[in-house]
Amino acid sequence: MNSGLSKRKAFLQSQKNQGHRITFGFAGIADFRSFIGQEYIAGMLKAASDYDLNFINFAGAIKYSFFDDIDFIARYFKTFRFMKKPLIDGLVTWTSSFCELTDVKRVEDTFNSIKPLPMVDIGYLDLPGIPSVRIDNEYSISILMKHLVIDHKYRKFAFIGSETSSPHLERLKCYGQELQKYGIQELENSVFLLKEMNSADIAAAVNKMLSCHDIRDKKEIHCIVTPSDLIASSVIEELDKHGISVPKDVAVTGFNNQYSGVFARSPVTTMNLEYFKRGYAAVELLIDRIMAPKEHFDTLLVPTSLLIRQSCGCFEQSILEAAEAISNSEEPAFSLSTKEDFRPFILEKLRQIFPNLNKNKLLTLADSIFDDIQGQKKESEILRYFQSLLQDLRKEGLFVNSEVQQKLTLLRKTILSFLPDPQKNQMENIFHQLRILASVFIEYDTIAPREDSYLMNTLSQIAINFASAKSGRQIQDVLRYQLGEMGIPGIILSLSENMTSDLGSTSLELILPEPPADIQKKLPFKITDPAFIPKFFFPQGRRYSFMVEILHHEDKYFGFTFLEIGNPNISIYDTVRTLLSNALNTVYLREGRSKKRTMLLTGEELKGILNLSEDDSSEVHNGLKASEITGYLLEHLSEMTDLDKMARELSVSKSHLVRRAKELTGYTIQTMHEKLKIEQAKKLLQVESLKLGEIASRLGFQNQNYFSSVFKKNTGMSPRAWAKRYLH
Structure with missing residues (x-):
C-alpha cells in the first residue's frame, strides 16, 4: 500500500x-x-x-x-x-x-x-x-505526435480547432512545440481556428484548406491534427464529399475519445482522456484536502493514453495481433475434400477455442466454416452464426470484448493456416466483418444504458401510476412500490406544505426503506435548510450514495428528494424528478395548496424590514443596487459580516460599499446583516424541532448566548420568550 x-x-x-x-x-x-x-x-x-x-x-x-x-x-x-x-x-x-x-x-x-x-x-x-485534476495536454500531444512523426514518418501537418476553447488553444500550443522539437516547419495556411464548432464552420475550414493545399495522396499535407473527435469526424465526412479518402489521401487524428470518433467513416485515432481515472483521482485529492485544509495542493495531471484506430493510417491492435498469429503459425497445410473429412480436424480445434460451447453448436459452427470456405452461399454462414452467438452472450451477460476478440484471432489463425491464397482472401473478408460485428455489439453495450435514457416500457407504466395518484399518500405509495422497478434502492422525500415560488421550508415525509421505529416516529420533520437535515435520517451503519433532485413544475417548487443511487443510468433520477413533480403539481392544485410562502425572507419582507424603495432600478449608482447588497447578505446569513470579502465579491471598493449601503438602506452593513439574521431567526424559531444552539450556528453567531443577547437587543424579548408567544 x-x-x-x-x-x-x-x-x-x-x-x-x-x-x-x-x-x-x-x-x-x-x-x-x-x-x-x-x-x-x-x-x-x-x-x-x-x-x-x-x-x-x-x-x-x-x-x-x-x-x-x-x-x-x-x-x-x-x-x-x-x-x-x-x-x-x-x-x-x-x-x-x-x-x-x-x-x-x-x-x-x-x-x-x-x-x-x-x-x-x-x-x-x-x-x-x-486545486484541479486535469489531463496533461503536453504529454498527450507529445505521444500523439511521436506516433505520427516516428511511426508514420509524417512531416507535413495541418491543425483545425476552435478559437474559443481554452483546451483547444492549449493543445495548439503544444502541437507547435512538438513541430519545433522534431525540426518540422509549420506550413503556411495550415492552422484553421473555428468561431463555432458546427458543421458549417468545419466545412468552411476544410474548403479553405483544400484551396491552399493539394492533399490527395498526401502530396502537401500528410495529417490533419484536431483537438476534438467531434471536429475530426466532421472533417473526415467533409473530405469524403470532395472525394478525399482518410487515411489513404490524408490522415486525421482527434482528441477526447468521443462516440463521434468511433462512428466516423474512418474510425478516429484519438486520445483517451481517462474520465473515470480523473473522477477517482479527484476524490483522492479531496480526501487529502480534508485531511490538511491549510496545505497548498498543485494541479494534478492525469496521464492519457493513445487509442490507435484507422484514421491515422494504422489498423487496430487486435487486427495486427491476428496478422502476427498467422505469420507465426506452424499449422500444417490441410487439403479439403468433403465435409466429413473436414469435421474431425476442425471440431478438435473449435473445442480448444470454444470450450464452453456444446457439441451441437460446435457442429453447426464447423458446418458454417466449411460452407464459407467452399463458397456455397452468397451470405456468410459464419457471420450469421456469430450474430446469434453474440446475441446469446449479451443476453446472458457473458459478452466480454477482450475474450471475443481473442477467440476470433485464434479461429482466424486456425482456418487461414491451411487455405490456399484465393480462399484466404475470401475468408479474410469474412473475419473483417466478424470484427466489425463484435465492435458493433461493443458499442451497443456501451451506449444502450446511456442513450436509452428512459427505459420507456417500464417508465410508461410508472408514469401512468403517478398520473393516476389523487393524493400525497397515493404518490408515496407509487414510490414505495415502484422505485425498485427503476433500480433505485431508496428515497428521502421532503415536501413543502404549499407550492412556493422558491425552495423554502419543507417537511421530511417519506424514507424508504423504512427506518427503525424511533426514526420513523419523528416524521414528518420540519426542514428549514436542506444542508442541515439530521444525519440520522440517512442510512445508518453503512455508506450511502444519493442523487439530489429539486422538485418543481415550471416556476412552482414542492421540495426536494434524495434518491439512492443503484441504477448506474444517472438520467433515470431526473426522470423520477419529472414524473414526481408533475404528480405533485396536480395534487397540490387539486387540494388548493398554492399559497406562495417560504421560510426564507422574501423581497416584500425586505422592503418592510429595511424601508427599501419600491423601485430598485432608481437606486443604481456605479452599477450597485440595494437588491445586490441585501441579496448578498441573505446568501451569507450563516457567516459573520466580512466587509472585505463582500466588497471583493460585489466588485466595488470597501469604502464605496459602506457609503452606498448607508445611502440606499439607511443602515450600516453590520446593522443590516444583523437585522436580517434576526428576522430569519424569527422564522426558524417557529420550528419546534430546532434548538437555539442550532439556530445560532446557522446564522453565524459565535455561540448561543451571544445570539440571545443580539436577539433581545433587536426585539426586546429573549428567543425563548418570542418563540413561546408565537407558538402559543
Whole structure:
C-alpha cells in the first residue's frame, strides 16, 4: 500500500471511530447521453466504495429531459443550498461544465460563495484556492505526435480547432512545440481556428484548406491534427464529399475519445482522456484536502493514453495481433475434400477455442466454416452464426470484448493456416466483418444504458401510476412500490406544505426503506435548510450514495428528494424528478395548496424590514443596487459580516460599499446583516424541532448566548420568550 493510500485509509478510519463517515458531493452539469459525465461519476462511485465514503451527487442533467427548461441553470443554482457542511465535508466540482450556460463570473462567484468548503475541480476553469485534476495536454500531444512523426514518418501537418476553447488553444500550443522539437516547419495556411464548432464552420475550414493545399495522396499535407473527435469526424465526412479518402489521401487524428470518433467513416485515432481515472483521482485529492485544509495542493495531471484506430493510417491492435498469429503459425497445410473429412480436424480445434460451447453448436459452427470456405452461399454462414452467438452472450451477460476478440484471432489463425491464397482472401473478408460485428455489439453495450435514457416500457407504466395518484399518500405509495422497478434502492422525500415560488421550508415525509421505529416516529420533520437535515435520517451503519433532485413544475417548487443511487443510468433520477413533480403539481392544485410562502425572507419582507424603495432600478449608482447588497447578505446569513470579502465579491471598493449601503438602506452593513439574521431567526424559531444552539450556528453567531443577547437587543424579548408567544 503506497503512503498516500495508507494515510487516507488511516484518517478515514479515525473519523469513523469518532462516529463520522466522510461525505463528499459532486457539482456539475452534463448531457448524460454522452459518456463523459457518466464516466466521471462512475470513477467517483468507485472511489467512494474503495474508501468507504458517502457520496451525494448534485449533478444537473441537461439536454435529455422530457421538456427543455429555459430556466435550467437558474434552477440548478438552487442546489448550492445543499452544498455545505454538515451535509457534505467536501465537493468535487466541474466548474467548466457551467460555462456554456452562464457567464464565467457567475460561476466563479457561486463557487467562491461556498468556501471554505474543501473543493477539487475536474474542469479547465481556474478558481483561486481550488486545486484541479486535469489531463496533461503536453504529454498527450507529445505521444500523439511521436506516433505520427516516428511511426508514420509524417512531416507535413495541418491543425483545425476552435478559437474559443481554452483546451483547444492549449493543445495548439503544444502541437507547435512538438513541430519545433522534431525540426518540422509549420506550413503556411495550415492552422484553421473555428468561431463555432458546427458543421458549417468545419466545412468552411476544410474548403479553405483544400484551396491552399493539394492533399490527395498526401502530396502537401500528410495529417490533419484536431483537438476534438467531434471536429475530426466532421472533417473526415467533409473530405469524403470532395472525394478525399482518410487515411489513404490524408490522415486525421482527434482528441477526447468521443462516440463521434468511433462512428466516423474512418474510425478516429484519438486520445483517451481517462474520465473515470480523473473522477477517482479527484476524490483522492479531496480526501487529502480534508485531511490538511491549510496545505497548498498543485494541479494534478492525469496521464492519457493513445487509442490507435484507422484514421491515422494504422489498423487496430487486435487486427495486427491476428496478422502476427498467422505469420507465426506452424499449422500444417490441410487439403479439403468433403465435409466429413473436414469435421474431425476442425471440431478438435473449435473445442480448444470454444470450450464452453456444446457439441451441437460446435457442429453447426464447423458446418458454417466449411460452407464459407467452399463458397456455397452468397451470405456468410459464419457471420450469421456469430450474430446469434453474440446475441446469446449479451443476453446472458457473458459478452466480454477482450475474450471475443481473442477467440476470433485464434479461429482466424486456425482456418487461414491451411487455405490456399484465393480462399484466404475470401475468408479474410469474412473475419473483417466478424470484427466489425463484435465492435458493433461493443458499442451497443456501451451506449444502450446511456442513450436509452428512459427505459420507456417500464417508465410508461410508472408514469401512468403517478398520473393516476389523487393524493400525497397515493404518490408515496407509487414510490414505495415502484422505485425498485427503476433500480433505485431508496428515497428521502421532503415536501413543502404549499407550492412556493422558491425552495423554502419543507417537511421530511417519506424514507424508504423504512427506518427503525424511533426514526420513523419523528416524521414528518420540519426542514428549514436542506444542508442541515439530521444525519440520522440517512442510512445508518453503512455508506450511502444519493442523487439530489429539486422538485418543481415550471416556476412552482414542492421540495426536494434524495434518491439512492443503484441504477448506474444517472438520467433515470431526473426522470423520477419529472414524473414526481408533475404528480405533485396536480395534487397540490387539486387540494388548493398554492399559497406562495417560504421560510426564507422574501423581497416584500425586505422592503418592510429595511424601508427599501419600491423601485430598485432608481437606486443604481456605479452599477450597485440595494437588491445586490441585501441579496448578498441573505446568501451569507450563516457567516459573520466580512466587509472585505463582500466588497471583493460585489466588485466595488470597501469604502464605496459602506457609503452606498448607508445611502440606499439607511443602515450600516453590520446593522443590516444583523437585522436580517434576526428576522430569519424569527422564522426558524417557529420550528419546534430546532434548538437555539442550532439556530445560532446557522446564522453565524459565535455561540448561543451571544445570539440571545443580539436577539433581545433587536426585539426586546429573549428567543425563548418570542418563540413561546408565537407558538402559543
